[in-house]
Amino acid sequence: MTVALPSPVEGVSSVEVYRVPVPDPRITLKLDTNEGPAPAPELRAILAELEREPINRYPNAGDLEADLAEMHGVAPAQVFVGAGLDDALMRLMIAYTGTGRRVLVTRPTFAMIPHYLGVTRAETVELDWWEGAYPIERASEAARDATIAFFVTPNNPTGLAAGADDLARLSAAMPGGLLVADLAYGEFADTDLLPVALGLPNVVTLRTFSKAWGMAGLRVGYAIGPEPVIEAVRKAGQPFSVPSSSLAVARAWLPHGADFARRTADRVRHERGVLAELLQRKGGAVTPSQANFVLVRLESNERAGAWQARLRERGVAVRRYTKPEQLAACVRITCPGGGDDFDKLCTILKETDW
Numbered sequence: 371m372t373v374a375l376p377s378p379v380e381g382v383s384s385v386e387v388y389r390v391p392v393p394d395p396r397i398t399l400k401l402d403t404n405e406g407p408a409p410a411p412e413l414r415a416i417l418a419e420l421e422r423e424p425i426n427r428y429p430n431a432g433d434l435e436a437d438l439a440e441m442h443g444v445a446p447a448q449v450f451v452g453a454g455l456d457d458a459l460m461r462l463m464i465a466y467t468g469t470g471r472r473v474l475v476t477r478p479t480f481a482m483i484p485h486y487l488g489v490t491r492a493e494t495v496e497l498d499w500w501e502g503a504y505p506i507e508r509a510s511e512a513a514r515d516a517t518i519a520f521f522v523t524p525n526n527p528t529g530l531a532a533g534a535d536d537l538a539r540l541s542a543a544m545p546g547g548l549l550v551a552d553l554a555y556g557e558f559a560d561t562d563l564l565p566v567a568l569g570l571p572n573v574v575t576l577r578t579f580s581k582a583w584g585m586a587g588l589r590v591g592y593a594i595g596p597e598p599v600i601e602a603v604r605k606a607g608q609p610f611s612v613p614s615s616s617l618a619v620a621r622a623w624l625p626h627g628a629d630f631a632r633r634t635a636d637r638v639r640h641e642r643g644v645l646a647e648l649l650q651r652k653g654g655a656v657t658p659s660q661a662n663f664v665l666v667r668l669e670s671n672e673r674a675g676a677w678q679a680r681l682r683e684r685g686v687a688v689r690r691y692t693k694p695e696q697l698a699a700c701v702r703i704t705c706p707g708g709g710d711d712f713d714k715l716c717t718i719l720k721e722t723d724w
Contacts, residue, residue, distance in 0.1 A: 385488040388481070391687070398685040399706065399715055404526065404663055406584035407637075407707035410630050413584065416622045429614040434621045438592055441624070442568060447597045450604060451620075453611040455554050455578040455591035460486050462574065462593075464606040466518045466548055467492035474512050474519035476505075478697065480526050480552060499525065500696050501657065504532035510543035519544060522552040524559050527691065527702050529659025531559050534566045541570040548599065549573045554591075555661040557582035557635045558642075574599055579620055581662060582631035582638075588616040634707050638662045641705040641712050648719055663704045668724055674699045677724035684718045 391402065409417070431451040439446040452458045463486045467473055473492045475483055476499040487494050495512050497505055504523070513519045521540060523532040541549050551567040553575060567575040574595030580586035590612055593603060645664045646656045654666035668674040671692055678690040678701060689704075691697035706712045 381489040381491045385485050388485065394682065394687065396682060396685055397687045399711060399718075400687045401663075401704040401706065401715070402687040402689040402702070403586075404581065404661075404702075404704050405586040406581050406662075407634055409584055410626075412626050412630075413619075413623055416619050419622075425614065427614065428610050429612055429617055431612055431617055434590075434617050434624075435592070437621055437624055438594075441628075442564075442594060444568065444594055445597065448594055448600055450593045450600045451612060451617070452591055452593070452603075452607070454580060454589045455552065455576045456482050457607065457611055458574075458576055458591060458593040458603060459483065459550075459552070461603045461606040462518070462548075462550060463487060463490045463492065465599075465602040469493075471517040472515050474509065474516040476509075476520075476522065476525070478525070478527060478694070479520065479522050480554070483520055483522070483552075499530065500528065501530070504530070504536045506532075506536045506539055509536075509540055513540055513544040513547065513549075516544060516547050518548045518550060520550050520552060522554075523563065524555040524659065524661035526555065526661060527663075527689070527697065527700070528657050528665055529555075529661040529663060530657065531561075531660035532563075534561065534563055537563055537566055537573070538570065541573055544572065547572065550576065552576045554578045554581060557631050558638050558662045559660040568594060571596065574603075579623075579627075582634045583623070583627045584630065584634065585616075585620065585623070588619055590616050590620045637707050637709075637712075638705045641707070644712075644716070645703065645705060645719075648716060652719075652724065654724075662707070663702050665700055665702045668699045668701065671699050673724050674701050677701065677722070680722050680724075681718065684722060686715065686718055 435449040435451050436446045439449045467490050473494050475496055477496045497508055499505055549572055551573050553564055556562045556564055567573045574593055576593050578591040642659055642664055649656050649666045654668055657665040674690050678688055681688055689702040691700045
């Protein structure tokens with residue numbers, strides 16, 4: 371029987387679904403999605419104990435939130451643990467965007483920010499930040515009328531980083547607004563802005579276990595901010611968003627993972643510099659990155675597509691951009707964060723023409 375189904379609301383109809391890349395058995399170096407390095411032996415041991423975690427009970431993130439609060443020197447009520455950093459982002463938009471509320475973002479930015487803003491139909495003001503320093507003068511002016519502003523540093527997909535002064539000035543420019551500091555790649559930056567962000571009264575800081583901590587598949591992220599804001603974030607989503615197993619692993623990994631994350635970030639910073647130099651020698655235009663990836667622009671879309679295909683044949687997956695226009699012919703390569711994998715990557719890049 372054929373029936374007439376209702377259409378989704380306008381916001382959902384206007385955005386594209388996020389599609390996970392189709393697995394390719396040829397790939398041995400998956401460097402297209404900015405994931406972390408292979409799990410450390412200590413983390414594998416923790417994962418082996420998962421069968422002890424009861425699966426017939428609803429999860430409780432309270433213990434992990436308390437541990438994170440102690441680690442960052444804040445009250446437990448100021449911490450929300452969700453299903454990745456994305457969970458907190460979506461909840462913030464549900465709670466603080468809508469008709470009559472202006473939102474400030476940069477272009478480009480983390481792909482899920484415009485995606486969620488499209489779903490919520492928020493009034494969005496976009497500032498270009500394709501190269502150079504963060505546009506603090508224009509951002510401060512635009513933020514005066516904004517309910518919420520998103521400050522993503524290091525930025526994805528460019529890797530460009532803003533400074534502590536930029537964060538403080540933007541916070542001061544919107545005393546009646548909320549500034550969301552997305553620091554997913556903060557551990558890899560020359561200066562992690564987390565201590566500055568935690569000291570500002572109208573800033574919500576977002577962090578993730580998916581990158582430097584090496585737990586992307588477990589989907590654990592968190593937000594730290596003023597208690598009333600975190601309370602609103604809790605209200606704007608389901609009560610049990612992170613599985614018990616993920617919470618248990620994250621909590622057990624917390625005492626060891628900080629050192630692992632620091633070592634990973636040190637390796638990535640080294641790899642980032644070597645990779646940038648290698649790509650420049652090949653004739654690519656490399657954007658200065660402080661994230662765990664490097665963005666390189668080739669001469670044309672066609673050349674970028676052909677190079678991506680040749681790398682895939684060699685077992686290396688990289689991210690190619692064809693839109694928007696400012697990213698056309700750009701390819702993003704995640705730093706593996708491991709010696710053998712990085713040596714293999716460098717060898718393949720040297721041997722593969724574009």
